[in-house]
Amino acid sequence: MHNNKCKKLINGKLTLPFVCEWKEPEELAQLLDLELRATGEPQQRLLQRVKDVAKYSIKTSHPRFFNQQFGGVDYHALAGRFLTETLNTNLFTYEVAPVFVLMETEVLRGLRQLVGWTEGDGIFCPGGSTSNMYAMNLARYRLFPEVKSQGVWSLPRLTIFTSPESHYSVKKGAAFLGIGTDNVILVKVDDGGHMIPEDLDTKINVAKSLGAVPFLVSCTSGTTVQGAFDPLDRIADVCEKHKLWMHVDAAWGGSVLFSEQHRHLMKGVDRANSVAWNPHKMLIAGLQCSALLLQDTTVSANATYLFQQDKFYDVNLDVGDKSVQCSRKVDCLKLWLMWKAVGSTGLAERVDKAFFLVRYLVEQMKKREGFHLLRDPEYVNVCFWFIPPSMRGKEGNADYQDRLAKVAPVIKERMMKQGTMMVGYQPLGNKVNFFRVIVFSPLVSQKDMDFFLDEIERLGNDL
Amino acid sequence: MHNNKCKKLINGKLTLPFVCEWKEPEELAQLLDLELRATGEPQQRLLQRVKDVAKYSIKTSHPRFFNQQFGGVDYHALAGRFLTETLNTNLFTYEVAPVFVLMETEVLRGLRQLVGWTEGDGIFCPGGSTSNMYAMNLARYRLFPEVKSQGVWSLPRLTIFTSPESHYSVKKGAAFLGIGTDNVILVKVDDGGHMIPEDLDTKINVAKSLGAVPFLVSCTSGTTVQGAFDPLDRIADVCEKHKLWMHVDAAWGGSVLFSEQHRHLMKGVDRANSVAWNPHKMLIAGLQCSALLLQDTTVSANATYLFQQDKFYDVNLDVGDKSVQCSRKVDCLKLWLMWKAVGSTGLAERVDKAFFLVRYLVEQMKKREGFHLLRDPEYVNVCFWFIPPSMRGKEGNADYQDRLAKVAPVIKERMMKQGTMMVGYQPLGNKVNFFRVIVFSPLVSQKDMDFFLDEIERLGNDL
Numbered sequence: 001m002h003n004n005k006c007k008k009l010i011n012g013k014l015t016l017p018f019v020c021e022w023k024e025p026e027e028l029a030q031l032l033d034l035e036l037r038a039t040g041e042p043q044q045r046l047l048q049r050v051k052d053v054a055k056y057s058i059k060t061s062h063p064r065f066f067n068q069q070f071g072g073v074d075y076h077a078l079a080g081r082f083l084t085e086t087l088n089t090n091l092f093t094y095e096v097a098p099v100f101v102l103m104e105t106e107v108l109r110g111l112r113q114l115v116g117w118t119e120g121d122g123i124f125c126p127g128g129s130t131s132n133m134y135a136m137n138l139a140r141y142r143l144f145p146e147v148k149s150q151g152v153w154s155l156p157r158l159t160i161f162t163s164p165e166s167h168y169s170v171k172k173g174a175a176f177l178g179i180g181t182d183n184v185i186l187v188k189v190d191d192g193g194h195m196i197p198e199d200l201d202t203k204i205n206v207a208k209s210l211g212a213v214p215f216l217v218s219c220t221s222g223t224t225v226q227g228a229f230d231p232l233d234r235i236a237d238v239c240e241k242h243k244l245w246m247h248v249d250a251a252w253g254g255s256v257l258f259s260e261q262h263r264h265l266m267k268g269v270d271r272a273n274s275v276a277w278n279p280h281k282m283l284i285a286g287l288q289c290s291a292l293l294l295q296d297t298t299v300s301a302n303a304t305y306l307f308q309q310d311k312f313y314d315v316n317l318d319v320g321d322k323s324v325q326c327s328r329k330v331d332c333l334k335l336w337l338m339w340k341a342v343g344s345t346g347l348a349e350r351v352d353k354a355f356f357l358v359r360y361l362v363e364q365m366k367k368r369e370g371f372h373l374l375r376d377p378e379y380v381n382v383c384f385w386f387i388p389p390s391m392r393g394k395e396g397n398a399d400y401q402d403r404l405a406k407v408a409p410v411i412k413e414r415m416m417k418q419g420t421m422m423v424g425y426q427p428l429g430n431k432v433n434f435f436r437v438i439v440f441s442p443l444v445s446q447k448d449m450d451f452f453l454d455e456i457e458r459l460g461n462d463l
Numbered sequence: 464m465h466n467n468k469c470k471k472l473i474n475g476k477l478t479l480p481f482v483c484e485w486k487e488p489e490e491l492a493q494l495l496d497l498e499l500r501a502t503g504e505p506q507q508r509l510l511q512r513v514k515d516v517a518k519y520s521i522k523t524s525h526p527r528f529f530n531q532q533f534g535g536v537d538y539h540a541l542a543g544r545f546l547t548e549t550l551n552t553n554l555f556t557y558e559v560a561p562v563f564v565l566m567e568t569e570v571l572r573g574l575r576q577l578v579g580w581t582e583g584d585g586i587f588c589p590g591g592s593t594s595n596m597y598a599m600n601l602a603r604y605r606l607f608p609e610v611k612s613q614g615v616w617s618l619p620r621l622t623i624f625t626s627p628e629s630h631y632s633v634k635k636g637a638a639f640l641g642i643g644t645d646n647v648i649l650v651k652v653d654d655g656g657h658m659i660p661e662d663l664d665t666k667i668n669v670a671k672s673l674g675a676v677p678f679l680v681s682c683t684s685g686t687t688v689q690g691a692f693d694p695l696d697r698i699a700d701v702c703e704k705h706k707l708w709m710h711v712d713a714a715w716g717g718s719v720l721f722s723e724q725h726r727h728l729m730k731g732v733d734r735a736n737s738v739a740w741n742p743h744k745m746l747i748a749g750l751q752c753s754a755l756l757l758q759d760t761t762v763s764a765n766a767t768y769l770f771q772q773d774k775f776y777d778v779n780l781d782v783g784d785k786s787v788q789c790s791r792k793v794d795c796l797k798l799w800l801m802w803k804a805v806g807s808t809g810l811a812e813r814v815d816k817a818f819f820l821v822r823y824l825v826e827q828m829k830k831r832e833g834f835h836l837l838r839d840p841e842y843v844n845v846c847f848w849f850i851p852p853s854m855r856g857k858e859g860n861a862d863y864q865d866r867l868a869k870v871a872p873v874i875k876e877r878m879m880k881q882g883t884m885m886v887g888y889q890p891l892g893n894k895v896n897f898f899r900v901i902v903f904s905p906l907v908s909q910k911d912m913d914f915f916l917d918e919i920e921r922l923g924n925d926l
Contacts, residue, residue: 022561023561025557025561028565032562032565032566034565035569036569036570036573036803037803037807039808040803040804040805040806041803041806046539046804049800049803050542053546053562053796056561057550057563058552058558058560060551070552070790073551076509081548082545083513083516085544085545085749086541087517088750089521089523095521096521098483098491098519098520099495099516099519102488102491102492103516106498107499110499126589126590126751126788126791126792127790128789129789129790130787130788133639147638147641147643148638149643150643150645151620151637151642151643152616153615153616153620157616158614169787172787173787175611176596176600176639176787178610178615178641179614180610180612180613181611183613278790280790287552287553287790288589288790310868311872312872312875312876312879313488317488324596324632325589325592325593326590326631327533327591327743328589328590329751329792333516336499337509337512337513340504341509342503343503344499344500344501345503409775413775416775422558422559
């Protein structure tokens with residue numbers, strides 16, 4: 001795909017094909033002719049439609065897609081996805097998914113081993129938000145099994161603890177599960193975005209004194225914006241003291257567990273009750289691939305039409321009763337095939353390479369004027385402001401923050417409309433819009449890092 | 464795939480390749496060598512692994528896979544799935560999924576039109592269970608918006624009404640959402656498995672008199688086992704009278720809306736507040752493809768790092784805030800492409816053909832001794848007992864039901880071990896194990912129906 005024929009000229013230099021072909025929604029709708037009609041269409045037109053869908057879609061596998069924690073491509077995983085689609089089965093009984101019931105068990109075991117557990121359970125979920133909700137549901141059930149039949153009315157008011165930099169799914173999940181967002185207590189973070197265990201302890205005591213029942217701490221390994229790793233070992237001490245379920249949302253950061261060099265970031269994870277980990281992020285298994293790992297067993301619903309007990313094989317292999325879903329997509333094959341292809345060592349090398357490239361990027365940023373890091377990155381999220389020449393040295397001006405807030409959106413708009421690369425921005429607390437570049441795809445090289453910096457300058461130097 | 468070379472001999476007759484190659488779990492685990500290791504493997508071995516995965520997986524696209532409400536294959540939908548996997552994007556913002564944000568809107572509009580709505584909203588969910596849960600969550604929020612922040616504690620006890628033949632996800636969902644399975648009130652059904660509106664009215668009044676707040680009725684269009692369609696129009700009258708949210712779980716039955724001839728089964732569906740419909744079932748779009756259709760708008764979480772308000776395009780196109788998921792797979796392309804290819808007319812023809820084949824199957828069953836229907840099917844689920852010759856005319860014997868209960872499991876075991884076809888069985892209420900054959904794949908012919916009956920006889924005549 002990335003051959004010379006597709007290369008384009010930017011500033012007189014040959015470059016890769018575009019990450020996107022931006023169109024306004026109205027124009028795109030017209031180009032695509034999406035309307036569904038009574039009669040079918042001939043093959044030639046369908047083929048053209050397929051080409052158009054590809055043309056106007058974002059090339060997330062492009063080495064210059066730095067926009068989110070998914071992207072890049074692993075061709076073994078892609079083959080696994082094609083095979084999954086072809087076999088089109090449902091991961092709920094051994095009868096219809098014999099290979100995948102066994103495979104999922106093995107992949108979950110492999111992931112649990114990296115967490116440091118020799119036993120336990122787990123399940124693949126449609127995304128990290130669902131994995132986090134499952135953990136909440138299990139923690140609640142462990143403490144108050146009557147919730148399943150009687151609902152939350154039979155329980156005292158429960159509270160969840162997490163940091164303000166945790167993923168928004170913690171609050172969404174609390175709302176969905178009938179716990180309520182007010183009962184998600186935000187624990188203070190330090191400058192680097194790490195949960196402060198002492199404040200956690202204080203907040204738990206305050207909640208108790210108000211008559212609530214704390215039941216779960218949701219820590220984060222790799223926060224969405226800054227990539228911070230909460231201090232798991234010290235949080236585990238607090239959880240043990242108060243007998244709370246410790247959940248680790250490692251959707252983004254979990255993959256450091258492959259790396260001997262970087263797994264220390266998650267020291268203490270083996271003391272957790274549950275871990276959510278999305279191999280569709282850093283490991284680029286492909287959307288969706290999210291594992292919830294457990295030291296406990298899960299809740300079942302007893303659907304006799306699916307899970308007959310008089311089968312001729314061990315009905316413990318009918319795993320569907322573990323899930324809130326009924327139909328459940330096969331998400332393990334793509335990861336299994338990629339893992340078989342490159343081995344744990346190969347996956348570890350990818351993690352290490354990403355850290356290496358980030359270090360390179362940061363060094364280069366420090367050498368250039370105009371790039372201002374929020375802080376030295378702990379992970380592979382690099383958060384920075386680009387200060388255009390016209391604003392340099394004017395930090396004291398009253399309108400400086402307002403002007404700075406507008407820089408990233410303008411650069412982003414230009415970038416999208418030219419299609420050369422994609423990177424996200426957002427505000428955080430009192431920090432105005434800054435870029436967050438994510439580096440993890442094995443297709444990315446030092447050259448792409450240099451390009452990234454040149455391109456930000458090219459797009460923003462006149463602001 | 465189904466060429467002559469692959470055909471096998473059964474009873475001296477040529478037949479299609481096998482639906483499955485049964486292996487005991489221990490043997491299969493050994494054959495597959497699933498263990499994940501430190502080092503990668505050469506391409507040749509990986510290729511062999513891919514072949515093995517395919518070989519020992521169930522051929523759900525096989526015309527003789529009658530086991531569940533998914534199966535069969537549409538090659539346009541499959542192409543759409545391959546393209547989805549290749550493009551690997553996330554349906555949460557217009558920025559990363561411009562084509563699919565617009566496409567999902569259009570597909571949902573097409574489905575809503577069939578329901579009879581000119582306006583409304585909707586979302587694709589990872590399966591019908593999730594769609595049903597979303598409906599419960601929305602109904603609860605509409606009545607008591609404070610539930611989002613304060614949880615269920617701030618509300619009176621809520622009750623949900625559904626029939627005992629509804630999908631088990633209603634109870635699972637109630638447990639997950641903190642409502643509790645005891646607060647799912649089961650409404651009586653008639654002999655055909657249809658909810659009785661008069662009993663619904665009575666049960667609602669009883670719940671109110673006990674101080675509970677009824678808030679949702681979950682009707683079913685196409686029950687899992689019998690394929691019954693609840694009388695929506697008469698249920699809508701009761702819902703209107705009591706001002707309850709009417710949800711229609713049409714995960715399985717929804718596709719009758721394409722057919723002029725059969726859409727009367729869902730008369731009154733336009734009066735519902737929400738409809739769950741799984742095109743991965745009868746329309747064979749491929750797992751997972753489940754739409755929740757709404758007349759209302761949904762709840763959002765405000766994740767500023769994803770859903771910045773200072774973007775250069777209409778941020779209403781950032782649909783991710785509608786979902787409890789964050790990462791959300793693209794499930795619309797496969798359905799869109801298939802719909803474009805064959806048109807609404809082509810999809811209607813498939814529905815009509817399935818009904819036609821079922822009528823044929825039932826006629827043939829009635830001509831043969833030994834096939835005893837639970838009742839004439841309303842949909843494409845055919846539920847029947849096979850009575851082996853040794854049991855015929857002995858209905859009065861004390862052990863008759865016990866013996867009958869054991870027939871289906873034995874035939875199923877033989878069928879799986881020989882691999883010729885797959886069909887499910889289950890008990891229901893006081894009815895002992897019976898087969899439920901599901902007919903909907905466009906690949907199925909009258910010959911397959913004949914084969915089905917011959918095969919049941921071949922496998923069960925000596926029992």
